[in-house]
Amino acid sequence: MTASKDIQQVALDWLLRVNDPLFDDWDGWQAWLDASPEHPKAYWTLAEQEAELVDTLGSISWPASGAAPTAAPTDPRAGGRTRAGRRWTLPALGGLAAALAFGLWLAVTVPGRHSIVESPDGQPMTLALADGSEIALAGGSRIVLDRRNPRFAKLEEGRALFTVVHDRHRPFEVRIGDMVVTDLGTVFDVTRLDQGVRVEVAEGLVRVARGADRVDLEPGEGVMVAPDGFHLRSTPPASVAGWRSSRLTYHDETLSVVVQDLARVQGRRIAVSPDVEDRRFTGSLSADGAVAQSPERLAQLLGAPVTVERDGWRVGAATGH
Amino acid sequence: MGAGPDAEDVLQDVWLRTQAVKTPIAQPRAYLYRMVYTVVLDRRRQARRAATRDGAWIRDQDVDEPRATPTPERSLLAREALRAVETRLAILGEPAATILRRHRLGGETQKAIAADLGMGLSTVEKHLRRAYAALLDVSEDET
Incomplete structure (x- = not known):
């Protein structure tokens, strides 16, 4: 053979x-x-x-010699597979691997009209919406989509970069707790952090609202919506989507926030001790680079001790148990 | 595999299909894989058909008609294919033909068919193998 x-x-x-x-x-x-x-x-x-x-089997009239026919020749299940008249100009697909390379490791549950999509720790994925918009979900994130309204998403956990097809009559809306982010045509990033919700804009115009408070953000602008109010910040537009290639860039950011972002991209638990959580960091790091993968070198970069604990890393003083 | 835009199209289709789901899904991961698989297979078949159709059309350009409309010639070919399959099925005989029909048209699991016909799962598998060997361009394997 x-x-x-x-x-x-x-x-x-x-x-x-x-x-x-x-x-x-x-x-x-x-x-x-x-x-x-x-x-x-x-x-x-x-x-x-x-x-x-x-x-072809579906259109055969089966002889009576077999067992009782389970599928009549006109069974819609058999005939329904062919969609005559629809033409595709696509070349043949490379295979399922191509789709899976996009990180199709999502868990979809469907209670009623909503789909919940969860990405596993450290595994980002991309969702294509029916209207052509795209959501890049960071690892360890959860988002709820509405089947009846493709212009809506609810970020329940983690971080997502939205690239939204602009529709003047139907703005895209992202809910985060009691906050609403409305795109006015756009690429923007939304992250749930311990301190609040961070929104950063790379392109277009975004409106962030909580109750009666609101702010409109342009490219290069961002906001941290914390319990005590809105804190405006600036972010170079080019670095907003940086996390998708594991590149994290900060200007005068707290170590607490840096570590939360790093932990999400790495899919690793990283705790921050109170003694260093408010220290400031300015710079750029590659989450999958040699520095961020080594506790010693990360400690040098952040200017704070990094220790390895049983279930992850800790930045700052060990808690002593 | 270097099929970026296609992968995006597949995702789009998958997304549209998840949107169409009305009932709760018991095995989300397996369900999703099955769905992606079906979409990929469908698109491959559509692409192949379109390519064949376009090729045929270019070969005889004076035929100015919508390409999706079946010509008498084409339906004759389809009828011939149908008859060929019927003949091969008749030669294949039972229970292979029935197992193939129940499995692929009725959507019954191999396990359910095995239980119903009182045979082992591997026997059902062997019959299906024989059926495919008779109906597709594969050689029959004796292992």
């Missing part, structure tokens, strides 16, 4: 398994596809053929 025949047999094995509604070994399947460029070729050729076959 030749090697290509072998691959075809294994591809058929996978197809048989994948087609079963109970199939659950997507990781194994993906690993096999990735193992050789011949694998996806063999697999998808077979899968496409098989799908055509299933469509």
Whole structure:
């Protein structure tokens, strides 16, 4: 038996398994596809053929010799697979891996009209919305989307960068607790921190409101909405989306905030002791770079001791237990 | 795999489909994978069909008609394909044909079919393998 025949047999094995509604070994399947460029070729050729076959089977009048027919020839489930008349100009897809490379590790639960999307710690992901808008979710974040209103999102945890398609008549709205951020066409970042909610604008115009208080932000402007009020700040527009490439940039920021951002990108628990939490940091660090990955070098950069504890790191004095 | 825009389109489709879901999902992760898989497969098939159609159209440019409309020639080809499949199914025989139909058209799990027909799961799998060997361009494996 030749090697290509072998691959075809294994591809058929996978197809048989994948087609079963109970199939659950997507990781194994993906690993096999990735193992050789011949694998996806063999697999998808077979899968496409098989799908055509299933469509054809749906239009066959089955002989009475078999068991009681479970699918009539006009079964909409069988016929409904083909969407005649719709044309796609797309080239063939590289495969599921392409979609998964976008970090499709989301947990979607659907209670009523809302979808909850959660990203695991340290694993960012990108959501494409129906209107063309995009939400880049940092690791360890949770966002609620409304199926009936694609121009709405609720950030329940973590950090998200919104790239919103502007619609003058339907502004995009992000809720964070009792706060509302409305885009007036735009790229902006929203982060829930211990101190409050930080909003930073890279492009366009954003309105941030809590109750009767409101502020309009332009590119390069930001605000920290804390229990005691709005604290305006400035951020270079180019650095607003920096976290997506693990680059964090600060001007006169508290260590507490720096550490929260770093912990989110790294997917690591990092505590800050009271003795250093209000110290200021100005500079830029790469969350996945050698400095931020080493407690000693991070300590030098931040100017505060960094110790390794059982479930993560601590910046500042050890708590003594 | 260097298919950036396509991946985005897939996500878009997946998103639209999650929006269409009306009932609670028991296994969100498996559900999502299945959905992405279906979208990817659908798009591959559509792309292939479009390519075939465009190719045929370019070859005979004086035929000025909407490409999606089936010509008599095309429906004849479809009928022929159908007859070929019917013949192969008849040669394949039972219980493989019934298992294939219940599994792929009825959407029954291999486990459920095995239990219903009183056979082992591996036997059901073997019949499905035989069915595919008869109906697709694959060689029958004796392992």
